[in-house]
Amino acid sequence: xxLLEQSPQFLSIQEGENLTVYCNSSSVFSSLQxxxxxxGEGPVLLVTVVTGGExxxxxxxxxxxGDARKDSSLHITAAQPGDTGLYLCAGGRNKIIFGKxxxxxILP
Amino acid sequence: GAVVSQHPSWVICKxxxxxxxxxxxxxxxxxxxxxxxxxxxxxxxxxxxxxEGSKATYEQGVEKDKFLINHASLTLSTLTVTSAHPEDSxxxxxxxxxxGSLDNSPxxxxxxxxxxxx
Numbered sequence: 465x466x467l468l469e470q471s472p473q474f475l476s477i478q479e480g481e482n483l484t485v486y487c488n489s490s491s492v493f494s495s496l497q498x499x500x501x502x503x504g505e506g507p508v509l510l511v512t513v514v515t516g517g518e519x520x521x522x523x524x525x526x527x528x529x530g531d532a533r534k535d536s537s538l539h540i541t542a543a544q545p546g547d548t549g550l551y552l553c554a555g556g557r558n559k560i561i562f563g564k565x566x567x568x569x570i571l572p
Numbered sequence: 573g574a575v576v577s578q579h580p581s582w583v584i585c586k587x588x589x590x591x592x593x594x595x596x597x598x599x600x601x602x603x604x605x606x607x608x609x610x611x612x613x614x615x616x617x618x619x620x621x622x623x624e625g626s627k628a629t630y631e632q633g634v635e636k637d638k639f640l641i642n643h644a645s646l647t648l649s650t651l652t653v654t655s656a657h658p659e660d661s662x663x664x665x666x667x668x669x670x671x672g673s674l675d676n677s678p679x680x681x682x683x684x685x686x687x688x689x690x
Contacts, residue, residue: 497678506576506665506681507616552615559606560667560677565615 470563487553496555578682595666601646602668
């Protein structure tokens, strides 16, 4: 059974700081996705990483896929209150499973 | 614009009654839809894979007779929570994937249905 472990589970930091969220597995994934979820809404896709070692940037967010395609990271530079939310990594073959998520709170 | 429409967005029902949740794919035909459940402060747990024209595939621990899934057309899947109990109170979210997507990803989610059973 494929599992995705996310860390940290909770993170509360000051506006302007940098942070990194990790998504790890013992299994190889053909791709991993990162989603962000606001309270009371469905998750919204941020990015899909496909190639081992791949780095993708989305404004202040940098996503990396591990060389062995077993892990991924999300780095946010100069965090802003608008970045507050639940960040979820997900992956799988034919059915998508989710990590437990990282609940991020940016303090103004 | 929205790719997936889920209805209702919230519902309150009495214990023992049944509730139907609809999930519509607006932009494309979806042969496969996924139903997830999310308890407060937790992540999404896959309940079942809804396949158009055939029986849904349920995850281990999910009662198929309690959570009835009907995927009658290429744009509509419904989840019926039968004989609801307070422990069924949760956030139910459907998702669709574009045909031809690799490994059924990425997912496009509806806005979820908040079910409260009293």
